Amino acid sequence: MSGIAIGRLLRSGTTGFVIGCRVNQLDAPSFGALVRVPLALDYQVYGLIYDIHIEDDGLVRQLITAQDVPEEVLRDNRENRNVPVEIAVLTLGYQQGSQIFHLLPPRPPLSLDAIYLCNTEEIVNFTGTGRFGYFRHMLRDRNKPIEELLAAHLMAARAAHESAGNDDWFVDALQELITLMRDDYQGLMNVLGAASEI
Amino acid sequence: MPVNLLEIQKKLNDFSAQAAARKQKLASRQREVSNLIEGYADRLDDLREQVDRAASMIPHLRCAVPRDEALDTVVPKPNLPRTFTVLAADGSQINPSRHAQVEFCVINVGVVKMMRGSGLTPEIYTHSQLLDYDAVFLPSGGMISEGMVALKRDLREREALAKLMGDLQPPAISMTDGPLELYREPHETAEFAKTLDRYLDVLASLRDQGLITLGYVDKPGSDLIGRLLELAQMTDDDLAAYNRRRRRFAGVSDRQLMTDILVNPGDRSALFGIHSQTALRFRGDLALHFFYINVGEPGKPHLARVEVPNWVAGDRMLVGLIQAVLLEQASIMGTRPYPYILHRAHEVAVVTLPEHQHVEEMIVAEFQRRGIPIDEKSNKQYHKDLDSTKTRYQA
Numbered sequence: 001m002s003g004i005a006i007g008r009l010l011r012s013g014t015t016g017f018v019i020g021c022r023v024n025q026l027d028a029p030s031f032g033a034l035v036r037v038p039l040a041l042d043y044q045v046y047g048l049i050y051d052i053h054i055e056d057d058g059l060v061r062q063l064i065t066a067q068d069v070p071e072e073v074l075r076d077n078r079e080n081r082n083v084p085v086e087i088a089v090l091t092l093g094y095q096q097g098s099q100i101f102h103l104l105p106p107r108p109p110l111s112l113d114a115i116y117l118c119n120t121e122e123i124v125n126f127t128g129t130g131r132f133g134y135f136r137h138m139l140r141d142r143n144k145p146i147e148e149l150l151a152a153h154l155m156a157a158r159a160a161h162e163s164a165g166n167d168d169w170f171v172d173a174l175q176e177l178i179t180l181m182r183d184d185y186q187g188l189m190n191v192l193g194a195a196s197e198i
Numbered sequence: 199m200p201v202n203l204l205e206i207q208k209k210l211n212d213f214s215a216q217a218a219a220r221k222q223k224l225a226s227r228q229r230e231v232s233n234l235i236e237g238y239a240d241r242l243d244d245l246r247e248q249v250d251r252a253a254s255m256i257p258h259l260r261c262a263v264p265r266d267e268a269l270d271t272v273v274p275k276p277n278l279p280r281t282f283t284v285l286a287a288d289g290s291q292i293n294p295s296r297h298a299q300v301e302f303c304v305i306n307v308g309v310v311k312m313m314r315g316s317g318l319t320p321e322i323y324t325h326s327q328l329l330d331y332d333a334v335f336l337p338s339g340g341m342i343s344e345g346m347v348a349l350k351r352d353l354r355e356r357e358a359l360a361k362l363m364g365d366l367q368p369p370a371i372s373m374t375d376g377p378l379e380l381y382r383e384p385h386e387t388a389e390f391a392k393t394l395d396r397y398l399d400v401l402a403s404l405r406d407q408g409l410i411t412l413g414y415v416d417k418p419g420s421d422l423i424g425r426l427l428e429l430a431q432m433t434d435d436d437l438a439a440y441n442r443r444r445r446r447f448a449g450v451s452d453r454q455l456m457t458d459i460l461v462n463p464g465d466r467s468a469l470f471g472i473h474s475q476t477a478l479r480f481r482g483d484l485a486l487h488f489f490y491i492n493v494g495e496p497g498k499p500h501l502a503r504v505e506v507p508n509w510v511a512g513d514r515m516l517v518g519l520i521q522a523v524l525l526e527q528a529s530i531m532g533t534r535p536y537p538y539i540l541h542r543a544h545e546v547a548v549v550t551l552p553e554h555q556h557v558e559e560m561i562v563a564e565f566q567r568r569g570i571p572i573d574e575k576s577n578k579q580y581h582k583d584l585d586s587t588k589t590r591y592q593a
Contacts (some may be wrong), residue, residue, distance in 0.1 A: 059541065059545070062531055062532055062533070062534055063530065063531070063532060064532070065531075065532025065533040065534075066529060066530050066531065066532035067529070067532075068529075068530075069530065070314065070530065071317045072312050072313070072314060072316065072317065072318065072319070072320055073312075073530055073538060075317075075318070075319040075320070076310075076312070076319060076320045076542065079319045080319065080320060080322050080542075081545070
């Protein structure tokens with residue numbers, strides 16, 4: 001199984017992990033994208049990108065005080081200097097053999113494991129399994145931009161399912177969110193408001 | 199708290215008063231030297247003759263020598279060419295230590311090559327050299343000095359630039375941090391002479407390939423022009439009694455003198471030669487020259503000293519190119535002007551403490567594999583290496 005590698009794992013826990021990549025690798029990963037970390041032949045962890053963070057350093061802080069920064073200097077800082085981009089991922093589930101679970105994985109990924117973007121087929125497989133059990137991982141932490149994250153995820157997953165001929169997935173997903181968030185009126189309105197932008 | 203701040207505080211009053219008095223004295227001396235610059239601005243022949251006379255009477259004389267521009271010359275920078283190549287090399291080293299498990303020395307040189315106007319990503323090169331084990335020890339039994347390691351590092355920096363000179367888009371400028379003159383101790387050893395000869399060979403090959411070379415000195419403390427003007431009014435009796443430790447204009451730096459003259463960004467001073475024991479070994483096309491340049495912003499001058507060989511100093515087009523390139527490079531760093539490419543070369547070259555430890559571990563592992571006995575780290579070093587964050591002494 002291959003795909004677009006977007007970086008390697010910096011640190012991890014059961015509920016999430018952080019990937020490091022160079023700035024010039026930043027074309028592929030995007031907020032709300034589904035990623036996977038293959039750990040063994042028949043085991044991989046799935047997650048959703050919820051934050052992309054670019055560290056500064058002393059030189060970059062100094063360069064922003066300059067009136068003009070030549071193209072060569074921009075490229076030097078983005079491609080040569082060791083300033084990693086940190087991508088935070090929320091763990092949504094895992095795959096053991098051919099079975100997908102929307103549960104937290106038995107063990108987290110390890111340092112320097114490679115992380116791949118999920119392709120359309122993988123998105124359909126992961127999000128189409130079961131009854132949206134992974135939504136509860138997304139809704140658990142109110143410190144994350146949940147409404148925007150859900151909207152970004154729903155948009156990508158809806159496109160994947162519709163390309164696979166499943167036009168009902170989006171409506172089913174919204175129904176499930178309404179059920180899960182029935183006690184959080186304001187939160188639900190925010191999610192539906194964001195979803196209406198799709 | 200390791201420093202008794204109360205004791206420091208008590209001393210601050212006296213300390214500040216002394217500083218104010220000294221600065222006042224220096225300001226007065228600076229006015230004297232500034233007047234002399236004006237008075238001797240065009241008397242270049244007189245000054246050169248005086249330097250020759252002084253050199254014959256003062257064995258270790260060190261001062262500026264006027265070339266062919268008036269002392270108060272100001273030359274504005276020309277426009278930058280559309281495309282040019284700029285290279286910088288910088289080095290760092292691991293000095294051998296008797297406190298370590300094994301004595302070793304590493305010289306690490308980083309080179310950055312930028313083709314301005316190309317839009318291409320600059321190229322980075324690193325040259326890491328583990329000095330021969332035999333080279334770490336002197337015939338007398340001691341270890342190679344830090345000064346000698348620094349000398350070898352200076353040489354490696356130039357050699358690293360020379361390796362790249364075959365394939366450069368002209369015009370091409372190469373630079374290193376610090377003077378071109380090798381001003382390091384010890385001067386009189388055979389090893390120093392050998393290294394200097396090799397250094398001069400490399401400078402000559404850079405000249406043959408037309409690669410402009412310069413040494414960049416940020417916040418220079420030198421007083422070569424002040425020393426020249428100090429000599430100007432001396433009689434032969436004064437020269438005979440000249441004492442390097444009791445100088446009339448001591449403490450007045452050339453940078454202070456030139457700050458009032460080089461007002462606009464990119465302005466450079468007159469070109470001067472250097473008279474010194476070491477500089478005498480740079481002959482002909484390689485004879486050392488310097489000028490001051492303002493790489494600051496309008497209303498906020500920042501002066502640097504630039505050393506170039508004679509073949510560059512004699513070509514005003516090349517000197518102008520240096521002015522324009524240095525101003526651009528320094529401007530990239532915004533409010534703290536310093537050539538960007540030199541800073542990057544430093545970043546590439548610097549040997550961090552973890553890297554130092556890693557190299558030592560590699561050597562120790564190889565020695566162990568071959569059954570070569572290894573010393574213990576000194577107890578002093580052992581205690582220094584303890585994780586200070588886990589002590590109660592410092593937070």
